[in-house]
Amino acid sequence: MIPLEPIKLLGPSVFPSAAKRKGSILIVALWSLCLLSSFAVILNYQVRQELVLASRLEQRGRLRLIAEAGVAKAIMELKNDPEKTYHCLGDSWSNNPGAFKDIQVGDGEFSLAYSYADGKSGSLQTGYGCVDEERKININKAEFIVLERFFKIVLSCDDALAQQLAACILDWRDADSELSIPSGSAEDTYYHSLPFSYAAKNSLFEVLDELLLVKGFSDNVFEKIKDYVTIYGEGRVNINTASEVVLFALGLDEDIADKIILYRAGKDGVSGTLDDNVFVSNSEIVPNLSQAYPLSASQVEQLNRVAALFLSVSSNNFLIRATAKLNARNSLVVSSVAKRDGKILYWREN
Ligand SMILES: [Ca+2]
Numbered sequence: 534m535i536p537l538e539p540i541k542l543l544g545p546s547v548f549p550s551a552a553k554r555k556g557s558i559l560i561v562a563l564w565s566l567c568l569l570s571s572f573a574v575i576l577n578y579q580v581r582q583e584l585v586l587a588s589r590l591e592q593r594g595r596l597r598l599i600a601e602a603g604v605a606k607a608i609m610e611l612k613n614d615p616e617k618t619y620h621c622l623g624d625s626w627s628n629n630p631g632a633f634k635d636i637q638v639g640d641g642e643f644s645l646a647y648s649y650a651d652g653k654s655g656s657l658q659t660g661y662g663c664v665d666e667e668r669k670i671n672i673n674k675a676e677f678i679v680l681e682r683f684f685k686i687v688l689s690c691d692d693a694l695a696q697q698l699a700a701c702i703l704d705w706r707d708a709d710s711e712l713s714i715p716s717g718s719a720e721d722t723y724y725h726s727l728p729f730s731y732a733a734k735n736s737l738f739e740v741l742d743e744l745l746l747v748k749g750f751s752d753n754v755f756e757k758i759k760d761y762v763t764i765y766g767e768g769r770v771n772i773n774t775a776s777e778v779v780l781f782a783l784g785l786d787e788d789i790a791d792k793i794i795l796y797r798a799g800k801d802g803v804s805g806t807l808d809d810n811v812f813v814s815n816s817e818i819v820p821n822l823s824q825a826y827p828l829s830a831s832q833v834e835q836l837n838r839v840a841a842l843f844l845s846v847s848s849n850n851f852l853i854r855a856t857a858k859l860n861a862r863n864s865l866v867v868s869s870v871a872k873r874d875g876k877i878l879y880w881r882e883n
Pocket residue numbers: 703704705706707708709710711720733735
């Protein structure tokens with residue numbers, strides 16, 4: 534008789550041991566913890582981003598309010614300007630650091646700063662206040678010869694390029710689709726041929742930046758001319774505020790333009806001071822200048838002609854560029870154009 538041996542089970546048990554079950558539970562728990570931690574990190578990041586965004590929006594809102602206070606202050610100064618027939622660089626809106634430089638508003642401040650060429654030396658100075666648009670050439674009104682002279686002076690370019698740029702402005706704003714010079718200008722045919730095509734405006738400029746759509750006006754050209762041109766006002770240039778460049782463009786020779794700048798600056802040679810001379814009416818331009826400086830007969834004729842066609846002594850549209858600051862890192866620039874009565878014509882924040 535064969536003795537019976539105990540039966541042995543072959544292979545591992547199909548049921549996990551208690552230790553292994555515990556190990557699996559631990560791994561699942563660890564994975565869950567990892568996932569939850571990842572979620573927590575992502576959530577934390579998103580919340581932080583949203584808090585940063587909210588803080589930035591809140592800061593931008595505060596900066597905007599400070600800049601608006603700067604624009605409001607400028608308009609108040611314009612409205613307080615005494616009623617008179619002329620406007621000049623000595624007016625309180627023009628260069629008034631006490632009213633427009635580093636003015637505290639709450640926990641921030643604003644400044645209304647601009648650059649200008651000093652009357653005597655021609656060196657660049659910083660002024661604090663508004664810039665009248667009537668000191669500039671109005672590209673909606675200027676005739677071909679004025680624009681041509683202007684581009685020749687300000688871009689130091691040859692006659693052909695100056696004529697092309699002048700013609701491109703005329704053709705952009707005139708209603709017809711005829712080229713105003715035989716070649717070099719542009720109407721629909723040119724603008725339709727561009728990779729991102731559009732039509733010629735065939736009506737007046739509504740914002741100055743529109744120039745960037747016109748043939749020949751690259752960013753580089755725009756940067757060089759932008760402080761000398763405007764789309765606001767009636768088209769006449771205020772002889773009390775115009776720069777020498779603009780006076781040249783209107784057709785005055787260098788000697789007359791120099792004398793106008795010197796006359797305006799007064800005895801101290803600095804414009805915007807108490808001893809400044811002012812042209813209070815158009816009829817005074819020739820007599821006052823020829824009384825102060827010798828002018829030839831042809832210069833008198835030239836000044837009479839330019840004064841009759843292009844000059845005025847008053848300004849009604851003003852560029853107000855307010856820079857608001859909360860600290861060294863947070864600032865906002867608001868550029869606006871307002872009429873003397875406070876009506877805002879243009880507003881841009883950047
Ligand atoms: Ca046209």
